[in-house]
Amino acid sequence: MDTDSNRKRQRYLTWDQYFMAVALVSAERSKDPVTQVGACIVNADNRIVGACIVNADNRIVGIGYNGMPNGCSDDDMPWGKNSKDILNTKKLYVCHAEMNAIVNKICADIRGCKMYVTLYPCNNCAKIIIQSGIKHVVYFDDKNRHKDEAKASQYMFDKAGITIRKYNSTSTQLNIGTLKSRL
Ligand SMILES: O=c1[nH]c(=O)n([C@H]2C[C@H](O)[C@@H](COP(=O)(O)O)O2)cc1CO
């Protein structure tokens, strides 16, 4: 087989695959025992805002995953969700991936950008996405799509003119397990 081909490599990742892979890998940093979510923001030139630039605090800027607020040790905070005492669940404390990606962004103006996120955004994330100027959202998993929070998200996205679509995963499934085994 002619390995010295002059033609460019054919089976490279599409932009969608590349950015959703970054969001999926980011989710692997989450300590949530039930749901790990990752998000990354890309600009109109298909550039990740802050592509894996790691600053002194080990924060990959422009990318985020769901986790407890800075300073609130993952070992001290509750990660459960079923306690009758909501103060003893993660619900009131965990920072959602979308919020972290926006807070971590490295450029002031992300108007017109696109967010890749591994889970359909809740209503609170929809608000911060809209307010940040992001115009497009691509999500991977819609297990929570039936919830009122997600219905409220869709209503606000429609009103605000934000496009949202499900990642077209008919192409080769990204197997995070395989990726992790190679790291
Ligand atoms: O928009 C979102 N962004 C986000 O980061 N999350 C995170 C918060 C929690 O850590 C986790 C949801 O946990 P659970 O599936 O156990 O309800 O996903 C959840 C949503 C949607 O609810």
Ligand SMILES: [Zn+2]
């Ligand atoms: Zn959310």
